[in-house]
Amino acid sequence: MSETALELNNVWKKFIKGERYDSLRDLIPAVFRNTLSGNRSSELSGMEFWALKDISFQVRRGEALGIIGPNGSGKSTTLKILSGILRPTSGKITVNGRLSALIEVGAGFHQDLTGRENIFLNGSILGMKKEEIKRRMDEIIEFSGISEFIDTPVKRFSSGMYARLGFSIAAHVDPEILLVDEVLSVGDMWFQEKCLEKMLSFKNKNIAIIFVSHNLESVNVLCSKTALIKKGTLRTIGDTAETIREYICSNQEEAVDVATENSISNVKLLNMKNELVSICYPEQKCRLTFKIRCDKPFEECQLGFLIHRLSDGLSICDYNLPLNSIKRADSSGDTADGAIDFDINLLRGSYSVSLHMYHYPSATFLTRVKNIAYFSVEERVSWHGVTHISPLLHSIG
């Protein structure tokens, strides 16, 4: 059961930045120039960089590992190394079992072939036998939900239909190891949900999954373990909620606005015991404290208080609170300390808080600070959704 499906041991990967000579026309003069001047090696080494630095992890059968990280951090490179497209500069990889990689949906599609023909083409590219494809054809078409257009050339498909067909094929390859790289984002939410369910069912079938995504929500649903990769290094690997939080918080410093004449600073999220928190629970009360500097009369201003869900940017709330309920630190100064108390009536997910100050008479924003604080909510009761409405099941009479 707990057999290792995939293993990376101290994998390093070097890439070369900038343009390289990709034609003889450029190469031949360059070779002459370099032999004449004779400093070939120094020029090259400056262009090299490590795309992956000492990455090690393993995935067992029936386990789903999420990989998150900013763009260009090496997530896809990791997958490409695992699938054999790239070879690591040093280090060792071990793959036990039939591997199916979805680095890009529909990578093997040919524009002029129909959907049905592309199922044959892509299926065999992903390693299916012809008989197998024939047998599962109806299943694939049905899962994709585009049976109406299956005999149309795929060049007439929308990108969503493209993604649907691509995922359907990959989902029916029956892999023992599945690598998925941010491919569901094009599909509509019903299809995304369908794919997630499919992948969850894979997990029960003892298939190892590596799931790369920027949709932290999906990672959270699917993966019990998640790795955070930043600038080619493996920062954390472990519990998904823990890793996602670290990922979110690591961006926090970069997001803070520089102080101007009017500013909101010292933003802290506390619980009612005045301790800093980043994980909250439904029905908990939280306090957001901050310091404001405002050169306008407080009576003319409003404080905007916004919460967004990180996974999809959904606006949870957008309050405008009159600033006159806050007292100035001293009668002459323009600073004040304030706090907002609020209830976490939210479901599982990661959320960000944004604040702004708005001046009525001039109809201008005095200052705006986006994503100044982050928190994630943990609960294991709901499956999906946003608001915690405290449902209670009981008998009557």
Place this chain on the structure above:
Amino acid sequence: MKEMVNELIHYRELLYILTWRDIKIRYKQSVMGFMWAVFMPMLIVAAGIIMKLAFSFISGKPFNVMDLASISVKALPWSFFIGSIRFSTICLTANSNLVSKIYFPREIFPLAAILANLFDFVIASSALAVILAVGNIGISLNILWLPILLFLLVVLTAGIAFVLSCANLFFRDVKYIVEVVLTFAIFFTPVFYEASLFGKWSSLLLANPVGAILEQINNVVVLHQPPDLFWLSYAATFSFCLFIASWFVFHRSEFLFAERI
């Protein structure tokens, strides 16, 4: 080596499917449909006839059916050869999304390009077979050599294709060079003329393995002679050595394809 062959055998279905894709697309896009397969050889034959006529004016020897037969018989494999080289040179770069996104043995690409051209060749050949039968060229037991000769031609083509497809991936202007060479190669290869025309210099022309194979094909199909065993074994040795060497080169550089494409 054994590993390489095994991997290829494992992926053979993909080879068929990619070949089928290439054929399907070619015939789908072209209004001429199956005419496509005979169009190129017909052009070559037409050019050959013009040249032969010019020869016969100068030498005074009359132009006969045998000449026409041997030009056609050599034009078809030649057209297969240049077609395969042309397609396989660009096969990796044309499939860059597959090369950089999905793993399978990359040898499949040039091989599929060759097989798709072989399909065209078979179509054109069946048309030619009818014409030869009508033209009363006759047949002899020597025709049994033909499959062996064609197999040699495929091996040789694959050998060249491996190196060129790989080279074109690393250096994008290789395809232009190939294009130019292919345009003029017909003058250096005994397609329109017989190597024997050059007397003691004929071995220079036969040193070109494609020329050696074409001459033997002409021997067994039109002249009803057994092939020249010396040149046959020369072409065979050359083809197999080139094939194995270039397959190794291809295989060894394969891991660089995805990052250099």
